[in-house]
Amino acid sequence: MAAPFKPTDEQRRVIDHPGSAFITACPGAGKTRVMVERARKLLSGRPTGRGIAFLSFTIAAVSELEDRLRREGIVETPAFPHFIGTFDAFLWQFLIAPFGVDGCVAKPRLIPDKDDCTIQPFARAQALPLECFDRETGDAIPAMIHRHGFRGKIKAHETAARKTRARFLQRGELDFADARSVALARLRDPACGAVLGPAFAARFLELIVDEAQDCNPVDLEIIAWFRAAGVPVKVICDPNQAIYGFRGGVTRELGQFAETFGADERLPMSGNFRSSGHITKGVVALRAPDMRAVIDEALGDHREEPTAIQILSYSGRGVPSTIGTKFQELVTAMGLEAQDCPIVSATRMTGANALGHPRDSGKRDLSYRLAVAVSHFHFSFELGGRKEALVAIHRIMLELGGQMGVKTYHQHLQDADVSPDAWRPRALALAQALRFSPERFATVEAWHDEARRLLAPLLPAGGQSINQRLRRIGDLDEALSVAPASGLAARTIHSVKGMEFPAICVVMSPSTAKGIVDFLTGDAAVDNEEARKIYVGASRAQRLLAIALPHTQAPRLRDLVAGTGAAIEIIKL
Known part of the structure; x- marks a missing residue:
């Protein structure tokens, strides 16, 4: 039986705080436990009818909180009058779905991959x-078109892009960025806002926004609107974990937003209940140089863990599979289960390379993509990775069948009213039938022949043959390999936000390691989001933290971490 929760003084101040607050919390500070206790206090003895809105930015974080609230008996099924979900889902449910899109008679539909739509004038x-084209103006974004190797006149593409975006809106087809813009415009409208403000205040006792460092400027303005409308807002964040720059996530603006709260509304939560003393100290060195004034204290069950932080120093131009081999040795020596100890990195490919997974060179050839998707499915040990692989397999099936045309994948699913239950069994059966192993397929060509046989019935009549669609390519063996029995999983750092593991290995690639270490040692003044990703990944560890990076940077990182008082060792691979 778990011991009764005894909050620290800082946790108690957050639980008891009656109004809006801006809360900064270090990794392992017990945010989920505090949110549960805050909800318990708010709802204790109150009549039903008003609820609490719990918002975060990842499904994993939402799922963990929802599970805890239900186990504690604070939220029932269904959750009404509460809301527990992502920020995107909240905006869609309350500000998009009930009102639609101005000037459009069609019911709004979410098309998250809208930006994948092809522009070919x-x-x-x-x-x-x-x-590649600006949402507001339709002008080409120079860095994006350069990335795609575009040369020539761009005006026709810009005109086509503007028309394409207009058609999406006319059909009520929005992606998440569109939904934010529409929602904010609705709140900014004086007449609409005057009605919505009292309605939200009557519905929700409080709005709790977790992982608020992932907010972009639009999100912050929306949160500020709720606060001004009379809904108490608890904003919980760790600015050192802001790693969503690709969707406009902010750091400077978040600091400015914090200044809008009074001194008595800015509440800290320090003290790490997750990690060992060495890890708690060591991860401080992975923050920006001007964010290291406070070294959190290890307070949890693993605070006395004696294991030093391990730096896995590798040579060569690529990420070697010896990283996975050595990490598994370390995990096994501590008596930990491999499936509970992931290798994480900024990209899935980097982590996969560290485990010796098949390499994905990014080829768009259908045969190659199919091989990558099938291998990805069998090399993934977490549900999210397998779902992603099944989607890739399903897309290939649709392309072979000529069913998508010029539509994006999600447009097709919406238009055809296809639910996951309708397509996943077929994609799963294909993934299982094409699992590569020497016992089943003597050669890569034999695997390819079987893929052709299974997929040939999908081809439309009168079109190209299956041999023309699934061509023989010389490097197919790069994408096929026998799935390992180690149990270690490769995951992206974004996918493990808000989670914790007994052991974790964070991998820096040769292309990013020097820039990260330069930033951490103060040799680079420019903000480095890649460094914050390393901080996020490393701070997930409870007992064992390994960091793999090129041998040229390993001594520099060791010296930096050792300066915090953490025990750290270098292992040369």
């Missing part, structure tokens, strides 16, 4: 994704 023009 005429037959011989180079195709570019819609994401």
Whole structure:
């Protein structure tokens, strides 16, 4: 039986605080436990009818909180009058779905991959994704078109992009960024806002926004609107964990937002209940140089763990599989279960390389993509990775069948009213049938022949043959390999936010390691989001933290971490 929760003084101040607050919390500070206790206090003895809105930015974080609230008996099924979900889901449910899109009679539909839509103004023009063009002006984004190797005149593409975005809105088809813009415009409208403000205040006792460092400027303005409308807002964040720059996540603006709260409304939560003393000290060195004034104290069950932080120093131009081998040795020596101890990195490919997984060179050939998707499915040990692989397999099936045309994948699913239950069994059966192993397929060619046989029935009549669609390519063996029995999983750092593991290995690639260490040692003044990713990954560890990076940077990182008082060792691979 778990011991009764005894909050620290800082946790108690957050639980008892009656109004809005801006809360900064270090990793392992017990945010979930505090949110549960805050909800318990708010709802204790109150009549039903008003609820609490719990918002975060990842499904994993939402799921953990929802599970805890239900186990504690604070939230029932269904959750009404409460709301527990992502920020996106909240905006859609309360500000998009009930009102639609101004000037559009169609019911709003979420098309999250809208930016993947192909822009090709005429037959011989180079195709570019819609994401290459500014949402507001339609002008080409120089860095994006350069990334796609575009050369030539861009005006026709810009005109086509503007028309494409207009057609999406006319059909009520929005992605998450569109939904934010529509929601904010609705709140800014004086007449609409005057009605919505009292309605939200009557519905919700409090709005709790976790992982608020992932907010972009639009999100912050929306949160400020709720606060001004009379809904108490608890904003919980760790600015050192802001790693969503690709969707406009902010750090400077978050600091400015914090200043809008009074001194008695800015509440800290320090003290790490997750990690060992060495890890708690060591991760401080992974913060920006001007964010290291406070070294958190290890307070949890693992605070006395004696294991030093391990730096895995590797040579060569790529990320070697010896990282996974050595990490598994360390995990096994501590008596930990491999499936509970992931290798994490900024990209899935980097982590996969560290485990010796098949390499994905990014080829768009259908045969190669199918091999990558099948291998990804069998090399993934977490549910999210397998779902992603099944989606990739399903997309290939649709492309072979000629069913998508010029639509994006999610447009097709919406238009055809296809639910996951309708397509996942077929994609799963294909993934299982094409699992690569020497016992089943003597050669790569034999695997390819079986793939052709299974997928040939999907082809439309009168079109190309299966041999033309699934061509023989010389490097297919790069994407196929026998799934390992180690149990270690490769995951992205974004996918493990808000989670914790007995052991974790954070991998820096040769292309990013020097820039990260330069920033951490103060040799680079420019903000480095890649460094914050390393901080996020490392702070997930409870007992064992390993950091793999090129041998040229390993001594520099060791010296930096040792300066915090943490025990740290270098292992040369």
